Amino acid sequence: MLATDYRLPYGATYIGSFLQGMGLLKRRRRRPVEAPWSGNSWKNFFPGAQWLADGTTLSVHWGKSVFFFNLEAFLDPASDGVVGFSVADSEDAAAIREAYLAAKQTAGSNPLGCTVDNKPPNLCEETLETFSDTILLRATPGRGQAKAPLEGSFGLFQQTMPGLVIEGNSAKEMARCVLKLVLTAWYRGRNGKPRQRLGGLSPREAYASAKPSKEEIEEVLRYFREQHRRQERARLTREARLDPVRLELLRQGLASLNIPDPKSLLSVALAGYGREAIARGLATFSAKKLAGTLPTDADHGRYLGGIIRNLHERIELTYLSKELLEQRLRLRDISLAKLEFAAREVRANTPPEGVPKAFVDRALQADYMVDFLFWSRTAARTLIDRPRCQRDALYESLARRIAVSHKVARDRRTDLIDSLAEAATAA
DSSP: OTTTTSOOOOOHHHHHHHHHHTTSOOOOOOOSSOOTTSSSOOOOOOTTSEEEEEEEEEEEEETTEEEEEEEEEEEETTTTEEEEEEEESSSSHHHHHHHHHHHHHHHSSOOSEEEEOSOHHHHSHHHHHHTTTSEEEEOOTTOGGGGHHHHHHHHHHHHHSOOOEEOSOOOHHHHHHHHHHHHHHHHHHHHTSOOGGGTTOOHHHHHHHOOOOHHHHHHHHHHHHHHHHHHHHHHHHHHHHSOHHHHHHHHHHHHHTTOOOGGGHHHHHHTTSOHHHHHHHHHHHHHHHHHTOSOTTOOHHHHHHHHHHHHHHHHHHHHHHHHHHHHHHHHTOHHHHHHHHHHHHHHHHSOGGGHHHHHHHHHHHOSSHHHHHHHHHHHHHHHHTSOHHHHHHHHHHHHHHHHTOTTSOHHHHHHHHHHHHHHHTOO
């Protein structure tokens, strides 16, 4: 962005150091103590002690059509055996339940503990009920080690199997049945292959022959309970450090949108983003819901999280752009001097009532980001200069003009409307 929009010949390290020196950026230090499952991630006990759950997307080429499915699988790391799986349209609570019940049917009983990642489907109330007979452990965010054996099995499947290309025309359900048959054959073959680390036994044999003692079972339960206690303590500490305004905004927003949030897990996860991103994210989700443009198979909590995350990143870049603009204004940059001259020309040659519209048009026509920010800022200032009783009508007129400028990128139109809305409501 700095290179293409602002034409500054500096690298990211130099810019980061400059912003840190100005107090506009705070670099995070590495935490000395790692979270659970980070270092020495795997402590294998015995088959049936712990299962890992995860999902991956698979595509089936059927004639001229391509269908996408979510494979949800459960793996026992001690025996290296996949004990159950499901094939669904998306990764949701129903798919997780189907895979878990299939795994319990294969193994004959539930595990002592089960590790899942932090995606919303794994934390919803329905999923928590599914795992009511075991200790549920959540993987550390951003740590692939937490489910390394299962991730490896997904990679091995992709390497071992040829492309799932099926000739001929058919329906999606036929593609699903074929995929289930292929997965069943592959997992049965994989689970029946002897392993050197299992003393020549296959995963199926190692799992079936395991007879843990009562002491071993108690040791594993103590270990899992301690990990669960540490995770809960870390979650409560993280929640206590969060902004209460953001937490309350999310809790009320999720409730109004009918998005389940057991134990406020989703609120706590999203409260790390900025207030503006949260407010605009909730508004965007609500607008899509009213317009009927939400994906039919989308998990609402996960979809909302993606909206808020993207908005947060864009707003951070916008703040950076505004700060950079202010610095260049102070230095009377050559390019900004030309823009200021153009602004004076507009004011001199345009009737007062047409000045805000002229500045908005210049912002919509801007090629460079720095030009767009200049004209947006100038248009907002003209709105602030108007009497309070005139601002609402002028804002609505300008917002309609911006909304129908379809040749302009949606992000720019949204940012311009947001800038004018802030100016219209300024004290």
